[in-house]
Amino acid sequence: MRRNIAILTTLTLAAAGLAQDLTPRGEVPDHPIAITNVTIHTMVEGEAPVEDGWILFEDGEITGVGSDDRVFVGTTRIIDGSGKHVYPGMIAAVTRLGLTEVASVRAMRDYNEAGNVKPEVRAVVAVNPDSTLLPVARSNGILLVGSFPTGGLISGQAGVIKLDGWTWEDMTANANAGIVLNWPSVRDRHSPFGGGRSLSEDDVRQRLDSIDELFDTAEAYRDLKAADPATPIDLRLEAMLAVLPGTESQKPLIVNADSVERIQSAVTWAAGRGLKVIIQGGRDAPLLAELLKKHDVAVIVEGVHNFPRRSDSDYDQAFALPARLDAAGVRWCLAPGNVDENVRNLPYEAAMAVAYGRNLGFDETDAMASITRDAAQIMGIGDDYGTLEVGKSATLLLTDGTPLEMTTTIEAAFIDGAGVDLSNKQTVLRDRYREKYIRQGIIENNAK
Numbered sequence: 001m002r003r004n005i006a007i008l009t010t011l012t013l014a015a016a017g018l019a020q021d022l023t024p025r026g027e028v029p030d031h032p033i034a035i036t037n038v039t040i041h042t043m044v045e046g047e048a049p050v051e052d053g054w055i056l057f058e059d060g061e062i063t064g065v066g067s068d069d070r071v072f073v074g075t076t077r078i079i080d081g082s083g084k085h086v087y088p089g090m091i092a093a094v095t096r097l098g099l100t101e102v103a104s105v106r107a108m109r110d111y112n113e114a115g116n117v118k119p120e121v122r123a124v125v126a127v128n129p130d131s132t133l134l135p136v137a138r139s140n141g142i143l144l145v146g147s148f149p150t151g152g153l154i155s156g157q158a159g160v161i162k163l164d165g166w167t168w169e170d171m172t173a174n175a176n177a178g179i180v181l182n183w184p185s186v187r188d189r190h191s192p193f194g195g196g197r198s199l200s201e202d203d204v205r206q207r208l209d210s211i212d213e214l215f216d217t218a219e220a221y222r223d224l225k226a227a228d229p230a231t232p233i234d235l236r237l238e239a240m241l242a243v244l245p246g247t248e249s250q251k252p253l254i255v256n257a258d259s260v261e262r263i264q265s266a267v268t269w270a271a272g273r274g275l276k277v278i279i280q281g282g283r284d285a286p287l288l289a290e291l292l293k294k295h296d297v298a299v300i301v302e303g304v305h306n307f308p309r310r311s312d313s314d315y316d317q318a319f320a321l322p323a324r325l326d327a328a329g330v331r332w333c334l335a336p337g338n339v340d341e342n343v344r345n346l347p348y349e350a351a352m353a354v355a356y357g358r359n360l361g362f363d364e365t366d367a368m369a370s371i372t373r374d375a376a377q378i379m380g381i382g383d384d385y386g387t388l389e390v391g392k393s394a395t396l397l398l399t400d401g402t403p404l405e406m407t408t409t410i411e412a413a414f415i416d417g418a419g420v421d422l423s424n425k426q427t428v429l430r431d432r433y434r435e436k437y438i439r440q441g442i443i444e445n446n447a448k
Helices: 002-018 133-138 201-227 235-243 260-273 285-294 321-328 343-355 364-370 373-378 425-439
Strands: 033-040 050-058 061-066 077-080 085-088 090-095 142-147 154-162 172-182 253-257 277-281 298-302 332-335 396-399 410-415
Touching: 090 298, 090 332, 090 343, 090 373, 133 142, 133 343, 133 425, 142 343, 142 410, 172 235, 201 235, 201 260, 253 260, 260 277, 260 285, 285 298, 285 321, 298 321, 321 332, 321 343, 321 364, 332 343, 332 364, 332 373, 343 364, 364 373
Parallel strands: 033 077, 033 085, 090 142, 172 253, 253 277, 277 298, 298 332
Antiparallel strands: 033 050, 050 061, 085 396, 142 154, 154 172, 396 410
């Protein structure tokens, strides 16, 4: 039996070793690129699409956007986009891409480090650039993703990565988008069939005291370092300094909370300590819209393909959540409901939000903004990504329609000006079996 287990383990690890992305990496060309005769959806707030326009980029940066009769220099590569559309690359705010591959192999699950309090853990350094899951998402227009650690009270530092590059350093767009804090429940969900009894004040206080103690210790460490620069470095407390008030470029706490009780408790606590907060999940966030707006708290909605939270909730509670947040004036963005292999379905979840939000004035432009501009701003990369403006990164898509439609094809993509390969293991298998049926005479050579 031991021998069989050893053989099975060896085969599993061998298979895992073969699971790697073999597509070539993009390279920034040494000449400008112009996409012409195209509809440009800049996603700049309040700005209409540029009809029959052009976009020019060089050295990874957008250098021009317009609709006039521009004459380009001789070295410029011209891409005729007649009948096509250009959008910013889509951003999946919360995923585990790069941190997981084969779920049954523990060594390939890097998203949950041991321990309960681990703010020093940085998700980006564990990213596997050769993961086969990356090109699957990339081929559907997802060009940047949040890479999130999980587990424990404090999971670590979430980062933002580009879905192309040789190393994790190449891929990193934001090494620290915030520290992930899993807010403890203030209600004992003792039954899987709903209900639950409220915890006593002592129970709740004990859970929250552990968080207060950590932040009190971090503040004491900060003050000690200011008084004595020779203070020995504590990696855990050093990481906590980034989210404390008064620090340069204060990072947010990304608080995982869904219920009214948890969201209200977390936001109130954070406001009392001067902390910046982003709510991850936020299923009940519309019920606390005024509180969230008062403290400028953004919400990352994790998918819309969910059941209602309660037996008396509206049937479309999850589908219409983005529209309700938008109508209430809360800052928010949409993340995929599946954080691994089906991140590519993000635009279709945005389309579902449109279908159930039209009566609240929520439209396709709002949905696209939630997975481009708004996601970039909330994830701390808005200065470079999320919109198509002069001076920003040339991270964009060329499509034959809106990305929210399943029939739309992503015809080309650029990350920081470098063209990326849109093939993946699934397109390779598709082509392989298409060739099989062509040879058998079942389909024509020109079949799609």
